[in-house]
Amino acid sequence: MNSLVTLPDELLNLVKLDNMGYSHVDAAAEATANGTPYLKEPGVALLARSQSSLGGFRPFLEGFSPDLRFPEYLDDPGLLEPGAQLCKAAGQLCYASFGPKRTHNADAGRYFANIRSSGHGSVLEHASFSFLLYGVSRSVTHEVVRHRAGMAYSQISQRYVSGRVLRFVERPEYQNDPELHRQFERRIDRAAADYESVANHLLALQKDGLETLSGDAATDRRKKVQQAARSLLPNETEAPLVMTGNARSLRHFIEMRGNSHAEVEIRRLALRMYLCLSVIEPDLFGDYVVSKEADGLWSVLTDTPKV
Numbered sequence: 001m002n003s004l005v006t007l008p009d010e011l012l013n014l015v016k017l018d019n020m021g022y023s024h025v026d027a028a029a030e031a032t033a034n035g036t037p038y039l040k041e042p043g044v045a046l047l048a049r050s051q052s053s054l055g056g057f058r059p060f061l062e063g064f065s066p067d068l069r070f071p072e073y074l075d076d077p078g079l080l081e082p083g084a085q086l087c088k089a090a091g092q093l094c095y096a097s098f099g100p101k102r103t104h105n106a107d108a109g110r111y112f113a114n115i116r117s118s119g120h121g122s123v124l125e126h127a128s129f130s131f132l133l134y135g136v137s138r139s140v141t142h143e144v145v146r147h148r149a150g151m152a153y154s155q156i157s158q159r160y161v162s163g164r165v166l167r168f169v170e171r172p173e174y175q176n177d178p179e180l181h182r183q184f185e186r187r188i189d190r191a192a193a194d195y196e197s198v199a200n201h202l203l204a205l206q207k208d209g210l211e212t213l214s215g216d217a218a219t220d221r222r223k224k225v226q227q228a229a230r231s232l233l234p235n236e237t238e239a240p241l242v243m244t245g246n247a248r249s250l251r252h253f254i255e256m257r258g259n260s261h262a263e264v265e266i267r268r269l270a271l272r273m274y275l276c277l278s279v280i281e282p283d284l285f286g287d288y289v290v291s292k293e294a295d296g297l298w299s300v301l302t303d304t305p306k307v
């Protein structure tokens with residue numbers, strides 16, 4: 001873990017690193033007595049991050065007057081994480097800040113603080129990160145995908161996949177209340193059974209030749225059944241997705257969704273995404289402060305929002 005970020009142990013212990021050094025916060029699936037699977041919290045796994053190599057800068061820097069000593073830029077002994085290095089080099093290109101008086105990597109913290117306070121946020125768009133998000137309900141992903149600028153999404157298709165991969169998400173409010181928990185389990189058992197029953201009925205109609213369910217290929221025919229059967233699925237159905245964002249758009253997401261005004265499930269998601277990002281790219285995400293609110297949940301806050 002990167003030592004630049006100070007996080008409470010309770011949060012730091014949630015984050016694991018895989019053998020590539022990519023961060024993840026895991027979530028385990030459980031099942032009702034009838035075998036209907038569900039999750040109680042969001043799982044977040046970093047799948048990809050920007051890499052950078054500044055070697056290609058050399059012919060460019062060597063093309064200027066030797067008096068400027070621009071090639072020394074590449075001998076900076078300070079090592080930055082790849083996203084921060086990429087954004088810093090891109091930002092320093094703007095003012096041709098390659099000479100000896102430039103801000104060196106050792107002062108990257110100050111460099112990025114200036115970027116944030118001056119609102120020069122486009123520099124942060126160069127570094128991007130892709131996440132697998134699971135254990136997230138359809139209602140929370142409807143909120144997630146409202147974030148448009150700088151984001152890309154690929155989400156499970158309820159038309160394409162069958163009831164065999166149906167899982168559900170239990171809200172935190174239900175988890176410690178025996179009655180609400182019992183109702184949740186009963187509800188998702190019923191939803192899974194209803195889905196199967198409706199899909200089977202639709203399949204029978206399709207076999208009988210019902211026109212609206214007809215299709216040339218098997219995939220088409222399956223979609224026609226599943227697109228109808230999904231209508232009964234509740235908001236608490238799991239809707240996993242891969243989400244890619246750049247550092248600027250992810251910062252905005254964390255700020256909007258990681259604070260106490262946001263909905264509980266998306267707050268827990270934003271917190272986990274923030275944890276994964278801050279431990280691997282502290283210069284890009286290390287300015288945030290986490291604090292426990294009166295409702296027992298963590299908020300993620302910064303003095304320089306929406307760069």
Ligand SMILES: Cc1cc2nc3c(=O)[nH]c(=O)nc-3n(C[C@H](O)[C@H](O)[C@H](O)COP(=O)(O)OP(=O)(O)OC[C@H]3O[C@@H](n4cnc5c(N)ncnc54)[C@H](O)[C@@H]3O)c2cc1C
Nearest residue numbers: 143146147148149150151249252253256257261262263306
């Ligand atoms: C607590 C909370 C409650 C909410 N309640 C509701 C609700 O009741 N109903 C509802 O519909 N939504 C609601 N939302 C969603 C909210 O309105 C936004 O759609 C969502 O938060 C995405 O924010 P955004 O547009 O800033 O993000 P992005 O789409 O990621 O955009 C980032 C930024 O880029 C700029 N931008 C992006 N697109 C454009 C554009 N087309 N034109 C100009 N500038 C652009 C803006 O500066 C924007 O802030 C709520 C959000 C929160 C956090």
